[in-house]
Structure formats: structure tokens, C-alpha cells
Amino acid sequence: MANIARNQLILAAAVLSGVVLTAPAAAQNEQFIPILSYRTGPYAVNGAPYANGAADYYNLINERDGGINGVKLLVEECETSYATDKGVECYERLKSKGPTGAAFINPLSTGITFALTEKTAADKIPIITMGYGRADSKNGAVFSYNFPLLGTYWSAADIAIQHIAKELGGFDKLKGKKISLLYHDSPYGKEPIPMLQVLAQKYGFEFTPIPVTHPGIEQKSQWLAIRQNRPDYVLVWGWGVMNGTAIKEAAAVAYPRDKMIGVWWSGAEPDVTPAGDQAIGYKSLMLQHGAGKFPVHADVEKYVYAKGKGSTEPSKIGEVLYNRGIVNAMLGVEAIRKAQEKFGQKPLTGEQVRWGLENLNLSDARLKELGFEGMLKPIRISCADHEGARDARVQQWDGKAWKVISDWYTANEPLIDPLVSDVSAKYAADKKIQPRDCSKES
Amino acid sequence: MLYREAGQLKTTYAEDMAVFPIRQDRIALAVLLGIAFIGVPLLATFHIWPFSSDYLLWAILLPFLVLALAAIGTNILVGYCGQISLGSGAFMAIGAYAAYKLGTGVHIPFAWLGFAISIPPLPVLVSILIGGLAAAGVGILFGIPSLRIKGLYLAVATLAAQFFFDWLFLRVPWFTNYAPSGSVNAPELIFFGLIVHTPIERYLLCLTFVAVIAALTKNLVRGNLGRQWMAIRDMDIAAELIGIRPLYAKLTAFAVSSFIVGVAGALWAFVYLGSWEPLAFSIDRSLQLLFMVIIGGLGSIMGSFVGAAFILSVPIMLNLIPTELGVPVSTETITHLEFIIFGSLICYLLIKEPRGFARLISIGKEKLRLWPFPY
Numbered sequence: 073m074a075n076i077a078r079n080q081l082i083l084a085a086a087v088l089s090g091v092v093l094t095a096p097a098a099a100q101n102e103q104f105i106p107i108l109s110y111r112t113g114p115y116a117v118n119g120a121p122y123a124n125g126a127a128d129y130y131n132l133i134n135e136r137d138g139g140i141n142g143v144k145l146l147v148e149e150c151e152t153s154y155a156t157d158k159g160v161e162c163y164e165r166l167k168s169k170g171p172t173g174a175a176f177i178n179p180l181s182t183g184i185t186f187a188l189t190e191k192t193a194a195d196k197i198p199i200i201t202m203g204y205g206r207a208d209s210k211n212g213a214v215f216s217y218n219f220p221l222l223g224t225y226w227s228a229a230d231i232a233i234q235h236i237a238k239e240l241g242g243f244d245k246l247k248g249k250k251i252s253l254l255y256h257d258s259p260y261g262k263e264p265i266p267m268l269q270v271l272a273q274k275y276g277f278e279f280t281p282i283p284v285t286h287p288g289i290e291q292k293s294q295w296l297a298i299r300q301n302r303p304d305y306v307l308v309w310g311w312g313v314m315n316g317t318a319i320k321e322a323a324a325v326a327y328p329r330d331k332m333i334g335v336w337w338s339g340a341e342p343d344v345t346p347a348g349d350q351a352i353g354y355k356s357l358m359l360q361h362g363a364g365k366f367p368v369h370a371d372v373e374k375y376v377y378a379k380g381k382g383s384t385e386p387s388k389i390g391e392v393l394y395n396r397g398i399v400n401a402m403l404g405v406e407a408i409r410k411a412q413e414k415f416g417q418k419p420l421t422g423e424q425v426r427w428g429l430e431n432l433n434l435s436d437a438r439l440k441e442l443g444f445e446g447m448l449k450p451i452r453i454s455c456a457d458h459e460g461a462r463d464a465r466v467q468q469w470d471g472k473a474w475k476v477i478s479d480w481y482t483a484n485e486p487l488i489d490p491l492v493s494d495v496s497a498k499y500a501a502d503k504k505i506q507p508r509d510c511s512k513e514s
Numbered sequence: 515m516l517y518r519e520a521g522q523l524k525t526t527y528a529e530d531m532a533v534f535p536i537r538q539d540r541i542a543l544a545v546l547l548g549i550a551f552i553g554v555p556l557l558a559t560f561h562i563w564p565f566s567s568d569y570l571l572w573a574i575l576l577p578f579l580v581l582a583l584a585a586i587g588t589n590i591l592v593g594y595c596g597q598i599s600l601g602s603g604a605f606m607a608i609g610a611y612a613a614y615k616l617g618t619g620v621h622i623p624f625a626w627l628g629f630a631i632s633i634p635p636l637p638v639l640v641s642i643l644i645g646g647l648a649a650a651g652v653g654i655l656f657g658i659p660s661l662r663i664k665g666l667y668l669a670v671a672t673l674a675a676q677f678f679f680d681w682l683f684l685r686v687p688w689f690t691n692y693a694p695s696g697s698v699n700a701p702e703l704i705f706f707g708l709i710v711h712t713p714i715e716r717y718l719l720c721l722t723f724v725a726v727i728a729a730l731t732k733n734l735v736r737g738n739l740g741r742q743w744m745a746i747r748d749m750d751i752a753a754e755l756i757g758i759r760p761l762y763a764k765l766t767a768f769a770v771s772s773f774i775v776g777v778a779g780a781l782w783a784f785v786y787l788g789s790w791e792p793l794a795f796s797i798d799r800s801l802q803l804l805f806m807v808i809i810g811g812l813g814s815i816m817g818s819f820v821g822a823a824f825i826l827s828v829p830i831m832l833n834l835i836p837t838e839l840g841v842p843v844s845t846e847t848i849t850h851l852e853f854i855i856f857g858s859l860i861c862y863l864l865i866k867e868p869r870g871f872a873r874l875i876s877i878g879k880e881k882l883r884l885w886p887f888p889y
Contacts, residue, residue, distance in 0.1 A: 160787065161573045186791070258696070266694045283685075
């Protein structure tokens, strides 16, 4: 009896000492980057490829370049399940890890962005909301720590209408047409509505918003309403399982799929493959990039997957959301690189990375160096413009792959900026934020 | 040996009826309150382990306190009065949005009557309490079905309340002050002229609410009303026969429970989240509260705390332990493990110890009172 107890004690001591000895030493020359991802829940079909892309790119930087100027990246994932409270908890847990804290945060959820906007400003950690988030955070004078890179939902709404106008033959043809917005009933889905109302007033089309309750599997009544109403176009602002269901329901009510235009978060392979052939003709916006493999993918395959460190199956490299993850990671890495130019080649704090983001300037040549030629156009972020670029194209699913069917559109800044100033001024007044003077920023 | 009760004689009725009759228990409670009110803020101010970062305060203690409060409210309804409720999330939402509207000024134009009701923004404390009262009012309304239906049917009726309020706060823009995104920001937390901003201040605020309400609730359930609730829970027909009015007992249970849950909802929204959307109070929240109450112990105030601590800490522990040990477990496996563990634990507890962890703790305490003598 005593022998057994003694043996158990020795075994426990051995295990513990082994654990203690093999515990990794605290890394001092590493930059910590958290990945807030969702690999469970109804949005995991879209969240997982995105997180895989980001993880693979950070791995690539470590394996191919040995880090950013010698500073390796320490990455940790945290599961949020697209829930605001879990996202906040993940943020609190990861924000101070690493020698200098988190470099930036990508919540990949507009809901979590709203919850974290104040916290990140107080903790001085930039929150990168590439292609989502608060549309008014384009105004960097008020939202110093929010970066809705590459496009906000107001830019997306404007570009979608531009494409519709092009298909109809001109902006004057929009008058009298009916355009519905099938949106996810959450801050993400509601964000474009003010912009679409402004556009409806300007161009004279009839705008009908149609909400779909989370998680979006129940859409029968919405599509019956669409069948009765017969809008000329339906904009799809869904996420996760809602996208696939929308296409299936559209087929069920025989609504032409080529009159459906999804936002850039509603145009990926997991959205169209469940509907099979019924998804042929479905269009979506592209957040600059589309699907496909580019020079950076060759590097990922060579340096990451060949060594067995990939996050997903090799066949999934090059999908739309995988590419988006890579682009997002690249922008973050380049911001750190830019900040290192000013603050030194060492692990940086969030405040320093914020400077790097605000002064990020990626030219065509630099994008080609990084392996993103053909995916992105030049990006220039500044204090007044935290969006950096507002170009997009439109792609169409042909049953096997996404084909780009349009030229580059640029969102109509003179139309969007008044709305941005109004809403961000109201936020600044509510929160008693003194807007920075961008003309004085370095 | 720990509980040396020799010489602890009760000489007055008040001493005999005390909530904590044993001196060691009173000392333990005083120590606990001392640690909670003084020790934790001190450690946190000087960033001494385990408060070296804000994480423990912000992400563990703060939600623990608020959810424990909500669990106390749910426990009154489900544990003490036996009325199964799946609508706790909705009552939290009512408390949160009512407090938000009162905190930002209410304006209801009755155009067809020719006048408008306009209330200026109220102080935060008042709006939280009135938010709780609003939740209590709605609780009474949705408690009326309980007079006719029990058990599973009542659960479904309260589920209807949950979905109704999900819809209401999403679709009626008046509640969110016509915010285009549906996401609202809490007003600034100003209590008696002090701005509550840092995690320590928020923690102390929630701790005060929880301590006061827990003390009041403990006394309530030990009194006449609590005994009426428990009689209704145990055998409602017999209770009615001996003169307990089911209408009064059940509706007061709904009212008190919804008030506490409403206050917890307002605290959750204002103090913890700061900015929230209707999905924050969805059916998942209701189920989470129900699990807390079942695992912690039905019909026990301490059980609410234990359940809240358990439900909150298990996912975090599951996330932290593999990374601390260096074992690579993917984040989705951890989330799936959470579900597995909670589900199996609830099944196990309901079979083996339906009165939850609180019962196990009180059995342990009974044994401790005798230890080391096993008789």
C-alpha cells in the first residue's frame, strides 16, 4: 500500500520535472501576434481557411526569412466561435503575451470589433479590420487604433452599385430598379444600410433591406418575399452557413443566380460548393484579390508545406479566404517591418506597430517583391485615411472556379467621406475623443 | 479539529437563527470578504502575481461576479421555486437595454395624443436599478403562464420569451437609439461623482452589487417568501392546500429572479462588455445560466457562485493547460472538449447528485465539522 503510494509519488515527480525541464524558455527576441479565429460554430466554414492562411504566412516569414529582420514571430491562436464575449476574453488573455505584448489584433468579426474598439484604444494595440469592421473607422483622426484596410462596407456597397450600373448600361438606368439587400442580422450585415440608402436616394433605385437571423439557416420566408417582390438585383451580405443557404434558397425560388452579388465575405468556395451546380453564375465582390495561386503561394508550398508545417491540406491553398488570410497577415507583417525602420529591429509594442500601419505604403514594386503581384493594388495608409485603398473587382463562379469578370472599380470617395465624417464625429462626441490633427502628424 | 465548536453557545434567538451560526464560518466569510474587497485591489494595484496583468481581473473575476449574480437570480426561480426558465438571457437583455435607454434619455412621442414623454438621462446607478425593475415587470408578465403550466411546458413558454426579446431588440430600432449597426455603447459609468473606468474600479463595483444582493437574497430565501417558494417547488398542490397562494409565490419568484437577472444583465453590458449587440443575450446565455445553476446546485446561493466559477473557468483552463504543458491541442478540439465535458458533467450530476456541487461542498463541510472523528 505504501509502496504503491510512494511509486505514484515518484512517477508524478518524474513527470513534473520532465514538464518543467522541457518548458520553453521565455523568448526575448520574438514578436507576439495573436490569431483570433473561429474553427467551431456556424461560421467556422469561412473562419478556418482564413486563419489557416494567416498562420501559414507567419510560418513562411519565420521559415523563409528567419522573422522580420531577425525578429521571429510568435503566434498563438484563440477560439472565439464568432461570439463577442469569447472574443473579448481571447483579447484580454493574449494582449500582453510576448516580450512587448500583441503587435495587432485581427478579430475577423464586426461584432467583436465593436466590443474591442474602446479597449484597443485604451491598451494601445492596433485593431486591423481588413475589409470589415466599423465603416466610420476610416477616419484615423478619431479612430487612431482602428484600421479598416483595403475597404469598408460603405466602399463595398458603392462598388456593388457601380457594378450593377455597369451591367445595366449606366447610372441613369438605375432609376426605378429594385435592389434588395439580404443581410445577416448583426452589426456586420447592418453596416452597409446607411450607405445603400444614400445611394438609393442619389440614383433613384428602390432599396429593400431583408434581414436573416443568425446563424442564417432559415431563409425560406425571406426568399419567398424576394420572389414576390422580384428585385432586379439581390446583394448578399452573409457569412458562414448563411451564404450557402442563400444560394440554395435562391435556386429553390428560381431567382437568377447571376443577379445575386455577394460582398467580399460572401464569395468563397465554401459558400458555393454546397449548392453544387445551382451556384453557377453567382457573383461576388473581391477584396482586391481573388482565388488562385501567386508567387507567394509557391513560397508557402516550398518553405512551409514541404516541411510539413502547413495548417491545412495543400489542395486548399489558393482559395479565396485562404488568400485573404495571407493578405491580412502580410499587411500586418509589413506594418511591423515599417515600424522597425523607425523604432529599431526588435520586438515592438502595439503603439509602435500602429505608427508602422499608419505610414504603410506598399507600391507595385514592393508587392511584386513580396509575391503579391496580381493580387493587390498599391496601398497607402495615412492618418486621415485608415482604409488605404478602396478598389475591388467582381468575380463569378462558373461551377469549378472563380472567374474575374470586371475591371477595377474604385469606391466613390466624395460620396462616402461626408458620411464617414458625420458618423465618426458623432462617435468622437459620444466618447469625448479629441480628433487628432492629421496635418500635423509625421 | 478545524471546527472547534465547543463553547459556542447560543444565548439569544438572533444568534440561533444566524445565517452563519458557527464562529469559524463567520471568520472564514470575513477573511473571504477581506480578500475580495481589500486584498484583490491591493494586489492588482501593485501588479503582484497573480494580478501581474489585467487578465485575471478583466476576463475572469469580472464576468464571474456578474454571471454569479445572474445565476443567483436564476437559482431563485429554478432552484428555490422550481419553475424551469429558459428565458434568463432575455431578462438580462431587458435589464441591459432598459438601463441603456434610461441612461441615454427616453423620448416617446405620442403624436396622436399630442404630447411626448421625455425623461432626461438618469444616473447610471438609478438606471441599472430601474432596468432591473423593468425586467421584474416583464418577468411577472411572462411568469403568468407558470400558473397553469409546469415543467417542460413552462420551459418552452420561457423559451418563447427568450426568442421574443431576441427579435424585439434586433428589430425595433428604438431600443438601440436607432444605431445603424444595432451595436450600442454603454454610457459613462459615473457613480456618485466617481468615474468607474479601470478594471479594479469595475471589479469593486460589481463586487459591491453582488455582495449586497447575495446578502439580501440569502435572507429572503430563509424567510417566509423563500419557504413559500420551496413549498411550491416541492409539492405545489400540497402547498396550496396549506394556504400558500401559488399566484403570489410564483409571481414573486419571477419578479425577484428577473430583477436580479436584469441588474446582472445591465452590469454585464455596462461594466464588462461596454459595447454590445442583441446576440450577447441569446439562448446560449440562457442555457449557460441554467447549466451554472444545475452544476452549482439548485436551491443554493453558494451553489450559484460555484456554478458560475466552474462554467467560466473550465473553458479557460482547457485553453491554458495544454499550452502550459506544451501539448499541441488545436483550438477547435478544445472547444469541442468543452461541450463534451459540460454535457457529461451535467448528466452525471443530475443522476448522482442532483443538488450539484453545493451539496457536495456542504457534505464536505459536515464531515469537516466532525473530522477527525468520523462519527
